[in-house]
Amino acid sequence: MTTSISSHYSGYAAAWAIVFVWSFWLIVSRIANDSGLTIYDLAAMRYGLAALVAVPLCLYYKPWRGLRLTQIALLSFILGPVYILFVFSGFLYAPAAHGGIFMNGVLPLFSILFGIVLVRTAPSLRQVLGATLILASAIVLAWDAVVTSGANAWIGDLFFVIGALFFSSFIVLSERWNLGAMQIIFCGTVVNAVLYLPVWALWLPSGLASAPLGPLLLQAVYQGFVPNLIGLLFIAHASRTIGNGNTSSILAAVPGGGALLGVLILGESLSPISIAALISLTVGLLISVRRRSL
Structure with missing residues (x-):
């Protein structure tokens, strides 16, 4: 009984750790623009390290055993350079807060669309309501970004949405193929x-040789190890101990966490309209979560 309770708490701790990991990754990726590193360098760190x-x-x-060549x-x-270069390019145009909003935030929308197209599954009323809010x-957030963050912010938002499309495809395949963590690490890394x-x-162009040591080490550690390896292990533990539904509910905090860290660390501003839309987005995420456990 004690072991079960301990595992339960560790699952929630892992889920909230993912929120911080992903939220802080948004900040680290945004400040990479000032380090002298190119987006191609960041991708090299992500895969190489x-x-x-x-x-x-x-x-x-x-x-690789149990995987067909076409699956690999x-x-x-889907987890390769095309995906991650779109994401890194998004940070060249849009605030860090928008990374969480337009990558994590729109995942339920794509989940519903894939469900309709691939498995002919009609969304529930709860999912439709959540998706509508999202x-x-x-x-609203995209429109407000053009007004407050510059005319080109929508380009970054579009890149983030494309990244979300790739990641949603990965989620669908991982569920349909019942992929293990090591299979994902093998293909994705x-x-x-x-x-x-x-x-x-x-x-490809590189700024690796001229990048200051401090920013270089920060990007190397975070891009190379934290989201890809540590984040994946946290997700696996949280899903196994507290269930997919509870894990997804907690991960709904990522857009808000990214926005808050953007304000506190980068000094990015959120208008009252953006704050209201961010709250609405979070509510939509919570509503759209499918409550089921493993």
Whole structure:
């Protein structure tokens, strides 16, 4: 009984740790613009440094067993450079707060669309209501960004939405194929490191040699290890101990967390309209969560 209670609390702790990890990742990715590093450098760190840890683990567990070549190719592409370069490009145009709003925030919308198209599953009234709130909030936030953050902020928002589309596809495939953590790490990290790093080293622009040591180390540690490896382990533990529904409910705090850290750390401003829309978005996320446990 004590072990069960302890595991329960550790699951909630892991879920809230993910909120902080992802919220702070938005800030770290936003300030990368001032470090001299290019978005291609950030992608190289994401795949290359994580592969240093992932390769020994994959050689031990051999996660490619049970995966078809087409599955490896598709999953690697979805989690690959195209996806992450769209996301990093979004931070060149839009505030950090918008990363959480337009990546994490719109995931339930894509989940409903994929459910309708792929498995012919009609959304529940609860999901429709939540999705309506999310969509309305996102439109208001996008409009307000053009007014308060500059005419090009919508470009960053669009890039974030494309990133959310990729990530939603990953969620659908991981559920349909019942993928394990090591299989995801293998496709998302090792395969992409092998494919992307030579291209980056030979042809893509880099600011690695001239970047200040402090910002370089921050980006290396956070982009290379924290979201890809630590975040994945936290998600796996939280989903296993407290269920997908509870985990998703807590992750609804990511857009708000990113916005709050953007204000506190970067000095980004949120208008009253944006604050109201952000609250509405969070409510929509909570409503749209499917309450089920593992």
